Amino acid sequence: MQCTMLRKVGYLVTKEIVAQQREAILAKVRQMSKSRIVYEGLPQFQDGKGEGLVIDPKDVPGLRESGWMPNMNVPASPSTKNFERSAMESILSDLQAHPQAWAFKEPVNAQEVPDYYDVIQNPMDFPTMEHKLETGQYQNLDVFIADAQLVFDNAKVYNPEDTIYHKGAVKMERLLMDHVSRVRKIS
Missing domain, CATH: 1.20.920.10 (Bromodomain-like)
Known part of the structure; x- marks a missing residue:
């Protein structure tokens, strides 16, 4: 027995269609994303003695490329509904x-x-x-x-x-x- 709602849809191959759509979306994300890029750490922290050290966020490699802007440095306001x-x-x-x-x-x-x-x-x-x-x-x-x-x-x-x-x-x-x-x- 078969029930067809839309003749254009191949209901027997929906699993494959969804898999293709998923792969297309992931490929587009990989193309746009730079998360695979790994930057060197800051030398100030290499020896583990950087605690309490204040550095300019602009000096952090890859931070600007990630979309960071100086106005993001403002602390978030506390939730009004605490x-x-x-x-x-x-x-x-x-x-x-x-x-x-x-x-x-x-x-x-x-x-x-x-x-x-x-x-x-x-x-x-x-x-x-x-x-x-x-x-x-x-x-x-x-x-x-x-x-x-x-x-x-x-x-x-x-x-x-x-x-x-x-x-x-x-x-x-x-x-x-x-x-x-x-x-x-x-x-």
Whole structure:
């Protein structure tokens, strides 16, 4: 039994066709590449005593031919999304996904809870933390953790211990501390 999709294609010889294409590509790469050229090493390093020696990159044989340019000597800028930033994003995402997070997903509504802002001088919630994270306002993990802790401290200060808000804050605080201890072990 045979199935033909394109009559031009010899399906029985595809292996040979692919091998020919591969060889053609490799031949073109070999033609353009100068990787087979081996340059003499610098004499300063021949005896193994060149440690700490500063040399001009222009003096390195073959460096220019490889495509090097002086502007490539500038050190790469550090990644804007470093380990701490990734950790903060992960922690906040996990906190927001927790079943107890519903109470912290929006700022407290002053019309629904009129005295809240009289009692709580420094309010904090997950959307505010998310905004601060997105706009680069957290200089480090400790500042981020302080804001997360503030969310739960505020809930515990304002609400009596037997309320769902206080109990939820305690559970969320434990989750935060678990994440923080894991991150600190890694870093």
